[in-house]
Each structure stands twice: as structure tokens, then as C-alpha cells.
Amino acid sequence: MYSYHNHLQSSDNLITTPEAARAGFVTLALEKNRRATPYIVEARALQTAASNAKRPAELLEIKEIEKGLLTAAGLSDKSLKHLNWEDKVEAINGLIRNFLEPAGEKFIEELVFRFLLTRGDTLGGSMRNVGGALAQRKLTRAILSTLTIAGISYHWLHLKTKKWAAMTNDDSEIELSLRGIYWESDRGSRTLIYNLNVPISNSNVDMCLFNLTPTELLNSKYTIVESYIALGELKGGIDPAGADEPWKTARTALDRIREAFSTLGHSPHTFFVGAAIERKMAEEIWSQLYNGTLSNAANLNQENQVASISLWLCNL
CATH class of the missing domain: 1.10.238.90 (Restriction endonuclease BsobI, helical domain)
Structure with missing residues (x-):
């Protein structure tokens, strides 16, 4: 089973470098112009x-x-x-x-x-929400690429039409208007949904992976506890000055998720992906990985980490 050990050796690997922060600000400026x-x-x-x-x-x-x-x-x-x-x-x-x-x-x-x-x-x-949108696009593209090179076909959920569309030979820029991904593997059905209000924890979660088809998931109304495989928080803000706030928000959300599912006898994987990770944050995240509180984590600016956590998600 793939784990965080595939791309992280210590908390230092999670820290956002000054170069990555500068590149992130440039990316935001370009997106603003677009x-x-x-x-x-x-x-x-x-x-x-x-x-x-x-x-x-x-x-x-x-x-x-x-x-x-x-x-x-x-x-x-x-x-x-x-x-x-x-x-x-x-x-x-x-x-x-x-x-x-x-x-x-x-x-x-x-x-x-x-x-x-x-x-x-x-x-x-x-x-104000562009950092999150860019983060979602980047991770989505990595997940789609992971599925494609594995020879796994997928369907994707359009954000506005709420319709599922089949994979095509040209999937360029579908991440701009994508809210979900569905695929079948030797482990069964997998559906990934972004920005979902999870009834079990009564909170909005950035990413949820289920072991159901889209139809089964819709019929379940997201209330089948055992259908949740993984839940994660994705924070794309790049400003180092405010880096700890997104992590505190994510940490609180993930704690609430774990507590809600634990009372129902289920322990889905939890993970965190962030763009701005300072040293103190990195040490706390690493500690949670080490003691098993978090299942996985990655720095969004590190391509190998993004690819690795995408592979982990696709193999759950």
C-alpha cells in the first residue's frame, strides 16, 4: 500500500520554500489577469x-x-x-x-x-477563493493523469450542469469545471467528490472518496458511513504570513470528521494537502502522520508529492 513514506522522509519535506511561495504569487497574478x-x-x-x-x-x-x-x-x-x-x-x-x-x-x-x-x-x-480553485485544478490534473497512465477510464462530474461525462481522448482543461471523478478499479467503484457537505459530521469537506458509483452515491444521500474511504482538506493559499490559519481550519475540520465517524464505528482515511506550509505546521502535520492521526499529507508545490498522494488516492 502506498503511503506518505513514498514522498516524505521528515517534516522538512513539507515546508514551502521561498521560491515556491514567489512562484505561487506569480501564478495568482496570472490567474487574476485571466x-x-x-x-x-x-x-x-x-x-x-x-x-x-x-x-x-x-x-x-x-x-x-x-x-x-x-x-x-x-x-x-x-x-x-x-x-x-x-x-x-x-x-x-x-x-x-x-x-x-x-x-x-x-x-x-x-x-x-x-x-x-x-x-x-x-x-x-x-x-478570495482563487487559491482553493487553483489547488483543486492542480490535484485534479494529477489524479486524472494517474488514472490515464494506469489505463483506467473515468467519468467526470460537470460543476454547473451536474452531469457526468465520459473520458475522452482530449481532456484538456476539464479541471476548470470539474466537481467529481468516478472510476472502476480492481478494488471496486470509486467516486471522488469535491466540496461536499458531509451529513455525518455536518461539515463541508474539500475532498471525499467513496466506494460507490455516482448513482449509488446519489441514492445514499451521502449517509452510508461505510461508503467513505477517505476525506481530505485542500488549502491553496500561498501567503506565508497567514499559513497557519488554513491549517488550523483544516485540522479542526478533520478532528470533527474523525470524531463523528468514530462514534459510528468507522475510521476513514484523512489527509491534508496545502500550498503554504511553514515549519511549525510541518512539524505538527508530521507528528499526526507519525502517530496515525493523519493518513497522508503533501505540499502542493512539490510535484513529486502531488503525484504520490494522487497515486495513493487512486489505489485506496
């Missing part, structure tokens, strides 16, 4: 369509930019669901009266700037 691209394109489209107006009041006559005007007025997509037409008109009129008309001939520039300001808030909100 996510910002649609907003930049939207702003250009707004500028082009709005250029038909000779004065701010004429913007109301251009139906194609209504959503853009509302965004420039400071209204998020979520807030729009709670507003009626009169509220929206009032917001646009306020934008025109208080900001666009005082801008004079540069009212279109002012419109675009305010549009981007609101979109920037939206981007900032999405970036």
Missing part, C-alpha cells in the same frame, strides 16, 4: 456602444447597454435580482446626474471607469 479579461472586453464593448450618445441623457435610449449602465451605477449582478424596473431607472438616472453630466465631454470615459470599478469589486470577490 479572470479580468472578460471584464476588459465588456468595458470596450460598452465604450463602443455608448459612443453613439452625444450627451449622457441619450444613454438611456440605447437598450443594448442597459446592463452596463446598471453596473456603472454600482449595482452587482446579485443585487439586480432584488430590484424592480423603477429602482433600476433611478440608479441609472443617479449615475447620469451625479457623475456623467459633471464629466462633460468625457462622460463616456467616466462611464467606462465606473463600470470597471464595480467589475473590479466582483473580481476581488472571486479572487
Whole structure:
């Protein structure tokens, strides 16, 4: 049986190096630029369509930019669901009266700037969870690669459609919209689900591996205690200054999981994968591995560790 000994010899192996931290910050910056691209394109489209107006009041006559005007007025997509037409008109009129008309001939520039300001808030909100998303993509790609080189076919669960799709010859970038993986091996059915609210522990768990097919799992409503093979926490934040907080959160979650399952007479594997692991954390994680509290752990920045823990998961 594969174990943490395949990629860890001491707590030192778990520590995130300064080079890895710097590379992580660059990766986050690139991802932020990637996510910002649609907003930049939207702003250009707004500028082009709005250029038909000779004065701010004429913007109301251009139906194609209504959503853009509302965004420039400071209204998020979520807030729009709670507003009626009169509220929206009032917001646009306020934008025109208080900001666009005082801008004079540069009212279109002012419109675009305010549009981007609101979109920037939206981007900032999405970036708060980007570390976790990047971590999930990286580990997912490693798991898919492990299955592929082993000649094991898989199905994957689409995050938005909630439909299972069969493996194809070109699986590039499916990790961008994947929430689960299912495969069959000589050990039986295996289904891996991300970000699941586990009824048994009444907590959200980053990764859960089951010995059921997707249909069986859905019918079980995740309540069959013995179906849980492994549960893990995946933390992708890279900032060394706040590294201990994700680990404390993960440690508490894993303790709750072990306690809940223990009272029901079952002990599934538990594991931790993190991007920012400082020395004190590494020593604590290593201690839990050594005494059997944790089954496995890995530093997300170490390719060999990511590959090894993926192999371990696929062989459970």
C-alpha cells in the first residue's frame, strides 16, 4: 500500500520554500489577469456602444447597454435580482446626474471607469477563493493523469450542469469545471467528490472518496458511513504570513470528521494537502502522520508529492 513514506522522509519535506511561495504569487497574478479579461472586453464593448450618445441623457435610449449602465451605477449582478424596473431607472438616472453630466465631454470615459470599478469589486470577490480553485485544478490534473497512465477510464462530474461525462481522448482543461471523478478499479467503484457537505459530521469537506458509483452515491444521500474511504482538506493559499490559519481550519475540520465517524464505528482515511506550509505546521502535520492521526499529507508545490498522494488516492 502506498503511503506518505513514498514522498516524505521528515517534516522538512513539507515546508514551502521561498521560491515556491514567489512562484505561487506569480501564478495568482496570472490567474487574476485571466479572470479580468472578460471584464476588459465588456468595458470596450460598452465604450463602443455608448459612443453613439452625444450627451449622457441619450444613454438611456440605447437598450443594448442597459446592463452596463446598471453596473456603472454600482449595482452587482446579485443585487439586480432584488430590484424592480423603477429602482433600476433611478440608479441609472443617479449615475447620469451625479457623475456623467459633471464629466462633460468625457462622460463616456467616466462611464467606462465606473463600470470597471464595480467589475473590479466582483473580481476581488472571486479572487478570495482563487487559491482553493487553483489547488483543486492542480490535484485534479494529477489524479486524472494517474488514472490515464494506469489505463483506467473515468467519468467526470460537470460543476454547473451536474452531469457526468465520459473520458475522452482530449481532456484538456476539464479541471476548470470539474466537481467529481468516478472510476472502476480492481478494488471496486470509486467516486471522488469535491466540496461536499458531509451529513455525518455536518461539515463541508474539500475532498471525499467513496466506494460507490455516482448513482449509488446519489441514492445514499451521502449517509452510508461505510461508503467513505477517505476525506481530505485542500488549502491553496500561498501567503506565508497567514499559513497557519488554513491549517488550523483544516485540522479542526478533520478532528470533527474523525470524531463523528468514530462514534459510528468507522475510521476513514484523512489527509491534508496545502500550498503554504511553514515549519511549525510541518512539524505538527508530521507528528499526526507519525502517530496515525493523519493518513497522508503533501505540499502542493512539490510535484513529486502531488503525484504520490494522487497515486495513493487512486489505489485506496
